Amino acid sequence: MEYTGTARRPAAERKRDTLKRLTTERDIWVSTAHPDHGPHQVPLWFLWHGQAVWMCTGADSATARNVRAEPRVRLGLPDTSDVVLIQGAVDCFPDDEVPAEAADAYTEKFGWDPRTEEGAFLYIRVAPKTVRAWHGEPELRGRVVMRDGAWLTSQPSTE
DSSP: OOOOOOOOOOHHHHHHHHHHHHHHOOEEEEEEEETTTEEEEEEEEOEEETTEEEEEEETTSHHHHHHHHOOEEEEEOSOTTSEEEEEEEEEEEETTTSOHHHHHHHHHHHSOOGGGSSSOEEEEEEEEEEEEEESTGGGSTTOEEEETTEEOSSOOSOO
16 A cells, blocks of 8 residues: 555544555564564564454464564554554464464465464464554654554544
């Protein structure tokens, strides 16, 4: 999505635009950290399903190891002029324990079912606690569109 305007969007419009991107885009940057190994960042395919972001990665990947040790993550959509940053807590599901509805939706979106692969995979569910969305400097104030897991209906005067 490319943004070229300078007008500040109201909170309801930012929420709508954010949800549209979460339902239509395919890649998201996942930032994790491990107490012993430090930060790690990787792009993964994602699915917005059930008011959460779902991803899947190898069960032995650095991302999987990190979220098991430290379940707080930050996610970012890849457009730097139309920023969406998500902070949340992780729930992990081995591929043989993932809720079928979420795994089926993931398979439908990507045409790939990790549950049928030879290696072990981990499904990662991130329930957003905070979402920030902005287009450039005019929208820096009021960029928080979700706080404590609830979408904001109006923009606060700070942040």
